[in-house]
Amino acid sequence: MTNSVTRAGGPRGGKRERLAAAAAQVFYERGVEKTTIADIARVAEVPVGNVYYYFKTKDQLIQAAIGAHDRTMREVIAILEQDEDPAERLKGLVRGWIEQRDLAAEYGCPSGTLATELDKRADGLDQELAAVMRGLLDWIETQFRTMGRDDARELAVALLAAYQGISLLTNTFRDPAMMEAEGRRLERWIDSLQL
Template identity: 80%
Template sequence: MTDSVVRPAGKRERLSDAAAKVFHEQGVEKTTIADIARAAQVPVGNVYYYFKTKDQLVQAAIGAHARTGQEIITALEQVDGPAERLRALVRGWVEQRELAARFGCPSGTLATELDKRADGLERELADVMRGLLDWIEAQFAALGRTDSRELAVALLAAYQGISLLTNTFRDPAMMAAEGARLERWIDSLVPAT
């Protein structure tokens, strides 16, 4: 491994990440530009230098979701074997159960909110979620499953569903139990050697 210099995130990236976080916690409609500036620790006047409208901040938040998703996939690619990568994905979701209990899935809740707006941003977020779905499908395909797309949809749907229920009932234990079930399900799909 090589040494690298880690630079602090620039204002634009900090604002994008803050927008994703605050939109997740408060919703797009309730969030003000001042809320995002405060979360990013940037003077509110500076926000307008990078983003002229709230919709541009929503688009930036979608970009932050894309970066986070890619970082997760990159980390999962370091895990040996497709079944273990899928189990690691599930464990990562379960590790976020307290956050899900309070606010739901970051991408899922944003997707639900954007779907009501009909301004095209929902399609951008769908592309981000499709990236994860495609990655999951590739893992099932690597297991030799000819039904890899259906299995990928089932896994992602199970996560989105349990995120909603965990949030609705404010019960992180629900996600932990579903995570354990999903890991057993993944194990049942691994071909015997």
């Protein structure tokens, strides 16, 4: 979806929020298994010992990272909702994805990458992230439905799938231009769906 942490200057806010944002960033950049609590503490600019005051386990940090993804998604949606036209909202979402093309080339989709990693675990955290991604899918469906589309759910799945697919390809080939080209195509596709 979008990066949960502003890379320039790192995460800001209280220690708990900084740790959650840092966890989202470091899990994205290094993966859950390769990330240590010390890595997260360093990015959050919090002493390692303080991490345990807020989060007792790495799994709690994963949950906090999922929460950071959810907050970021809600913030993005709130901004997009300022536009009255649902097609423009969707194109704004796509433009946001395009703006993240360099990060996608380096790491893939923040939520998609984490979802793939969590799917290999048997602790239910994958379902927590699925709920966040379902929220985005539902919002996209609402936009298509507001556009008068009876096939809104199918279109929402197609749009989100196109983004996940192009994120994977952009990352695989380390080619941000792929995301930009697909994003422009998706904008034209959204325009073609207006009744």
